[in-house]
Amino acid sequence: MLRSSLQGIKVESMNHRNRTNGLSRRAVIKSAAAAAAYSLLPKFGTAESFAAEATHTLVVAAPATPQSLDHEFDVSLGTIDTVGALYDNLLEYEKIPDPQVPDALREDIAVHSDQPYNLNLKGKLAEKWEISSDGSVARFFLRPGVKSNWGNELTADDVKWTWDRKLHLTGLGPFQAGVLNITQEDQIQVEGRYVVSFHVPKPNPLLLKQMVNLSNPVYDSVKCEQVVTKDDPWAHKFLENNSAGFGPYVVSQLVRGQQAVFKARSDYYRGKPYMDTVIFKEVPTSATRLSLLQGGSVDIAQFLQPLEYTTLKKVSGVSVDAVKASFAVWVELNAKMKPFDNLKVRQAMNYALPREEILKTVFQDLADKQTGCIPDIYPDFTDKFWTYDADLDKAKSLLAEAGFKDGFKSTLSYDAGNPVQEPIAILFQTALRKIGVEIVLNKVPAATFYDFVTKREQPLIFYLDSPWVPDPGYSTQLYFNSKSYVDYSNYANSEVDDLIKSGLQTLDPTVRNETYTKAQQIVMNEAPWVFIA
Amino acid sequence: MPIKNRFNAEPTSAVWSLILKRTGYGLRYFVQFLRVYPGYAAGYVVVLTVALVAAVAPVIAPYSPVNADASVYLQPPTLAHVLGTDSTGMDVFSRVIFAPRIDLAIAVIGTLVSSIVGSSIGAWVGYFQSTTGIRSFSSNAIMRAADVLQAFPVFVFAIALVAVFGQSINSLVLAIAFVNIPIYLRLMRSQVLRIRDMRYVEAAYILGVPDWVIIGRHIVPNSIAPVLAQLSVNIGWSILLTAGLSFVGAGVRAPTPEWGSMIAMGFPNVMTGQWWPSVFPGLALAITVFGFALIGGSIEFLADPRRRRTLASGKPPLPTPA
Numbered sequence: 052m053l054r055s056s057l058q059g060i061k062v063e064s065m066n067h068r069n070r071t072n073g074l075s076r077r078a079v080i081k082s083a084a085a086a087a088a089y090s091l092l093p094k095f096g097t098a099e100s101f102a103a104e105a106t107h108t109l110v111v112a113a114p115a116t117p118q119s120l121d122h123e124f125d126v127s128l129g130t131i132d133t134v135g136a137l138y139d140n141l142l143e144y145e146k147i148p149d150p151q152v153p154d155a156l157r158e159d160i161a162v163h164s165d166q167p168y169n170l171n172l173k174g175k176l177a178e179k180w181e182i183s184s185d186g187s188v189a190r191f192f193l194r195p196g197v198k199s200n201w202g203n204e205l206t207a208d209d210v211k212w213t214w215d216r217k218l219h220l221t222g223l224g225p226f227q228a229g230v231l232n233i234t235q236e237d238q239i240q241v242e243g244r245y246v247v248s249f250h251v252p253k254p255n256p257l258l259l260k261q262m263v264n265l266s267n268p269v270y271d272s273v274k275c276e277q278v279v280t281k282d283d284p285w286a287h288k289f290l291e292n293n294s295a296g297f298g299p300y301v302v303s304q305l306v307r308g309q310q311a312v313f314k315a316r317s318d319y320y321r322g323k324p325y326m327d328t329v330i331f332k333e334v335p336t337s338a339t340r341l342s343l344l345q346g347g348s349v350d351i352a353q354f355l356q357p358l359e360y361t362t363l364k365k366v367s368g369v370s371v372d373a374v375k376a377s378f379a380v381w382v383e384l385n386a387k388m389k390p391f392d393n394l395k396v397r398q399a400m401n402y403a404l405p406r407e408e409i410l411k412t413v414f415q416d417l418a419d420k421q422t423g424c425i426p427d428i429y430p431d432f433t434d435k436f437w438t439y440d441a442d443l444d445k446a447k448s449l450l451a452e453a454g455f456k457d458g459f460k461s462t463l464s465y466d467a468g469n470p471v472q473e474p475i476a477i478l479f480q481t482a483l484r485k486i487g488v489e490i491v492l493n494k495v496p497a498a499t500f501y502d503f504v505t506k507r508e509q510p511l512i513f514y515l516d517s518p519w520v521p522d523p524g525y526s527t528q529l530y531f532n533s534k535s536y537v538d539y540s541n542y543a544n545s546e547v548d549d550l551i552k553s554g555l556q557t558l559d560p561t562v563r564n565e566t567y568t569k570a571q572q573i574v575m576n577e578a579p580w581v582f583i584a
Numbered sequence: 585m586p587i588k589n590r591f592n593a594e595p596t597s598a599v600w601s602l603i604l605k606r607t608g609y610g611l612r613y614f615v616q617f618l619r620v621y622p623g624y625a626a627g628y629v630v631v632l633t634v635a636l637v638a639a640v641a642p643v644i645a646p647y648s649p650v651n652a653d654a655s656v657y658l659q660p661p662t663l664a665h666v667l668g669t670d671s672t673g674m675d676v677f678s679r680v681i682f683a684p685r686i687d688l689a690i691a692v693i694g695t696l697v698s699s700i701v702g703s704s705i706g707a708w709v710g711y712f713q714s715t716t717g718i719r720s721f722s723s724n725a726i727m728r729a730a731d732v733l734q735a736f737p738v739f740v741f742a743i744a745l746v747a748v749f750g751q752s753i754n755s756l757v758l759a760i761a762f763v764n765i766p767i768y769l770r771l772m773r774s775q776v777l778r779i780r781d782m783r784y785v786e787a788a789y790i791l792g793v794p795d796w797v798i799i800g801r802h803i804v805p806n807s808i809a810p811v812l813a814q815l816s817v818n819i820g821w822s823i824l825l826t827a828g829l830s831f832v833g834a835g836v837r838a839p840t841p842e843w844g845s846m847i848a849m850g851f852p853n854v855m856t857g858q859w860w861p862s863v864f865p866g867l868a869l870a871i872t873v874f875g876f877a878l879i880g881g882s883i884e885f886l887a888d889p890r891r892r893r894t895l896a897s898g899k900p901p902l903p904t905p906a
Contacts, residue, residue, distance in 0.1 A: 338856075408654030408655075412654045492837050494833050
């Protein structure tokens, strides 16, 4: 799994302004982390220099400004960062110190048998919550007096409107509701001004986890209903450029391709954030983001390259911390295309990948080997089925068994916008050449790349992703359920489908562990991906 | 074939001796020219060296230009890797000397195709300009089409063509040929417009020589000099275009050794202090293009009869025009 390296590593650098105002680096970081409302950068580490803390303005050099503020239809990273600042969820995980970097706080996503529903959660917009004994009803009691950025009070109607919207639109919503088996409006019921309940046909271990998911924040339905039109009954056009939520920030300017400016809300129910103004500047090249950071023109440089972090380590006044993350990069082996419909060929591809070299050169040892098919920090992850350490002889003999003694030719597509994919591809190509497999490298622009991924017509294509709900059921449902829209490798195994489904219908942690361990065993053996990092 | 005989009055051996004699003059002029302007000689030396190195690259390259070796990634220039290694451990020197095989081939073939096609069409268009009927109409239509082609920025147009044809070396050749055609078309047309009113052309016309023979035998040979001068400059420019396309990812596929794609691949490392994967291919590119520009300049010089005469007379050279 990638540590935050790909998505950024927490890098703290002190410039002279930090020192002169007497604030300690940690104090700044902590207050910023708390106040910026785990905020614009909730999960991704970054490089920070805090050039402008004196004025409480945070300048972020980002690869792209948000394209849309309506997360229903935009999953780009700029939008994801933004959604966390503009909106709040019903629940959140308790924070714990990161095991490797104790100064960094991270979500406690482990299974806690001693806690209600086995989760270490705390309320955010919901004060308290309960699940019925048969697991079919989840009831949330909302915090009274919480105001949106339009001054409307949070009520149960807002939560219902939010989920009804998911059911009516065709973006992320149907999936987010679907994993909870919610398909009808009447499954979300308003039981009082501050009480809302979710009714699911079978016990669902994701019921609470989905309320933490960044994709499921609560909208201000009063404001949204004021702006709906006949053609736009769910306020999509409004929410693309504005926000109507209960989060700590509001948008004050959005010039796509240039910058987005966010202002802190003084009436935020958990207190005004430390940073008054947060500015996202679009700086597409990582080298430029790095130089802006080093020059002190920006406080945070997002998504630097591994080698750039290594370089930063050598700069005095900069420390580089790496924390584990759920993002991973892999190559999809299209199981519906020859020769990757052959299990032995897929396994051979895994044995041929020079993983250690890639970790060392491309990731500068800032990433870990991807030894399983779900993120290694998620509950129920196991690496005991890992067998694919680089072994060209084994790869060659597997190819011979599969009837490709002399190798074969294929094409590997990768994203021109992602600088780590090309060197990985070149190292992989060189290794494959040694066992007679010739792959042509097909570099495609980002837009074409995602089109290629979703069409599933490429024999080999990179993919980089993170399942956002820390749950083995959610992760495997996304990538390995043959009916999932994210099953980009066309992997299909009815036994795995059944295991995923049954694990999503029980709350018993032991049964879930056994179920998903079995599912991981099958998937790892059948190798639908070339596991990388 | 009375007409052919009339225009081919000299016996074959006499034609050859004339050609040899003229070549002799030409060579003498050329040597004299390089003596007086040794700067231009550098262009020929550079281009010949690049072509030679490209030809023997498989023999002299110490490593494979496409095999990655993670154990030696991003090594600065050393004895083992004289120009260092890139981020995947490929030897920069081997790649730099293999690259012109691709770059020169694409640029030379692309430019030759565009010059042949462009000048042929240009000759046709110029010859029939301001006549009547379908031939006039077609020559006007071709000129307006050339206007449209030239209205697009060349680089953007080339990217679009590569996108349409698909990313391959053939597509690059096609794209380069296509974007250059209007240049040769206009150049040839302007020459032909001047030559076609010459007495000897009119004489041939009156004698009943077919149009295509007049164009091929009397007009084109007398209009070709500026096209030849343009060729060299254009090859250098096409190398830049090829490299530019590869730099933005629309050119050759990685890891094919090609200067533009090498610069692009090494670019992220420049910021982190490893300048060699980018700078050496950049230098090679710059020097080669400079070489072609010098050759282009010299051809332009030699094609100018006034300067040629001054040179032959042994008088002090004329100042280089600004």
